[in-house]
Amino acid sequence: MTLTGRMLFGLFLFIPGLLSVNVVNFTCAELTICALQGQTVKVRCLHPPNTKSEYQHLYWFKKQQMWKWRDKTIPEDLSTDPEYKGRLTFGGRSFLEIRDIRKSDEGVYRFRFKTESSGWINSVPGIKLIVTSLQIKKDSVTNGQGVKLTCTTNCTLSDDPTYIWYKNAKMVLYTNTFSLSLNSVNSRYTGSYSCAIKGYEDLRAPAVCLQRNCLDVSYTPKTICGFPGSYVDLPCTYTFPRGLNISETLWVNSTDLRMEPEDLTRHPEYVGRVEYRGNGSDCTLRITDLRKSDSSKYRFLLKTQGTYFNSPAVSLSVTDLYVHVYPDVVDQGASVSIWCHTHCGLPQGYGGFILYKDGQHITSPNGEKGYITIHTVSSEDAGSYSCALIGQEELPSLEATLTVTKGPVSVLIFVLVVVVLLTVAALLVFTFSTLKRRNVGGHDIRMNVQTVNNDGAHLDVSRRESYPNYENVEHIYADPDEFDDTYTALRRGHWHSVYDIIQRRESPQNLD
Structure with a gap:
């Protein structure tokens, strides 16, 4: 293999190496974690042998966020993702804690070091x-005289949790089991x-009732963003037994620890900004002109027989x-x-997003989902970007600026250019x-025919067989100066013995 060939072969081996990465097996406490929405989860892994002391620049990443990566082959640090801010x-080298788990957090987590x-x-x-x-499943027992309640999820919860059971919103039982058996015939269990x-x-499960019109308050969803x-x-709904006297209904801020809760409609921070939209079993509350200070937990309270029904809370983040x-x-x-x-x-129920560039609506297949990817940026893409929720276009986000520079040629393009140049050079x-070998070693290279006329004689010189002494002769003149000793004139009847190798011909007019 020539030197150029070896260089090209080495480059082709080098380019894939730029994109390769090692992997190493880790022993993790759990390969699958099942957690409640709103819960905090901890991911733990053990160090492989002989690598703990070598760790540098460790970070976690999630493959489902690949669409945000600048280079799809290089994972990016999850801590830089605004969704996880x-x-x-x-903690440690391979410990990760995620708080306030959301449905969008589902996926596979790995770390890179x-x-x-x-x-x-x-x-x-x-x-x-x-x-x-959490959901509650209700099943009748075999003899039909009782009922079995099961606190279920669509996956097995991690960390061996302790369950709490509530009756009429009051805690009645701590247990390590997720089921509860009751005698539905006995009125004490209704x-x-x-x-x-x-x-x-x-984060309670929606309540189930063993008889109609049970006392209960529920929120769907339990966490809301504004x-x-x-x-x-x-959003809020409630039920109560027939004949039960409800003396008061009110919304309160659950962080208000006063013995006598204060109705939000009379609270100085909310006066004129809250509207109770309840009607019958509907207890929905609307808060307008939202402020960041409104971020809190809220409860709907029912007062009966001089006491307040202790309902769960709904969480609002502004x-x-x-x-x-x-x-x-x-x-x-x-x-x-x-x-x-x-x-x-x-x-809940938002209609999607609108993306803007320099104040103009961007039309994109993923625009309503709230994201776009520009795979090949040009100078025309530079500008200010913003977004808003559909239906709330009057409340756009702050703008973010994209700056596009000419920049240096990428490493890959540079390598490809070098490969092309080396290939062309090798071919040249x-x-x-x-061509040089053919010019030096060939024997079928002819010299242009030169005609020498002297007194009717015609001489055709052809270099079919070259004599060494005349390899550098380019021209033979017809009538050289006979007194010039730098050459010998060729004349009819005056043939020098040194020219015996030259074929002699008669002039055309004598051929008859």
Whole structure:
């Protein structure tokens, strides 16, 4: 193989190496984690042998966020993702805590680190997170004289949780089992039942009733997001037994610890901004002109027989709407992701997003989902981007700016250019060498015919067989100066013996 060939072969081996990465097996406490929406989860993994001391630049990533990565082959740090801002804690080398779990957090989590000896390494296998909620399943027992209540989820909850059972919103039982057997015939067991996990008492399952018209309050959803200046509805329904006297209904801020709760409609911070929209079993509350200070937990209370029914709470988070451009400074031809996001879950039943560039609506297949990806950026893509919720266009997000620079040629393009130039150079060298060998070693190269006329004689000189002494002769003149000793004149009848190798012909006129 020639030197050029070896260089090309080495480059073709080098390019795939740029995109390769090692993987290493880790022992993780759990490969699948099942958690309640709103819960806090912890992901733990053990160090593989002989690598703990080599860890550098460790970070966690999630493959489902790949659409946001600048380079789809290089995972990016989850802590830089605005969707996780303020919700992540890192402990040790391979410990991750995620707070206020959302449905959008589902996916497979892995971490990436760099060692002195092996470069970048991705952990395997990943830890799969499933987000669920509590539900109560009601089954009749075999003899039909009782009922079995089961607190269920669509996956098996991690960490061996302790269950709490409620009757008429009052705690009645702590248990390590997720089921409860009752004698439905006995009147002492009638009422509404719900369950929760210890430590997350506000994340209760919707109550079930063993008789009609049980006393119960429920919220769907239990966590709500709103934006400053807009309004939000806290959806609420309640039921109560026939004949039960309800003396008062009111909404309160659950962080208000006064013995006698204060109705929000009379609270100084909410006067003129709250509207009770209840009608019959509907107890929905609307809060207008939202402020960030409104972020709190709220409860709907029923007062009966001089006491308040202790219902669960609904959580409200008031946050800004953001548009994120990543990266915000980029070279032409690179990839950019632009998406709309909040620091909490989106409002129930929202109609989608609108994305803007320099105030103009952007039409994109994923625009209503709140994100777009520009795979090949040009100078025309530079500008200011913002977003808003459909139906709340008057409340756009703050703007984010994308700057596009010409920038240097990428490494890959540089390598490809070098490969092309080397290939062309190799072809030129090969062609030149081949032609040179043919010119030096060939024996069928003819010299232009020169005609010498002198007194009617015709001499045809052909270099079919070259004499060594005349390899450099280019011209033979017809009538040279006979007194010039630099050559010998050729004349009819004056043939020098040194020219015996030249074929002699008669002039054409003598051929007859």
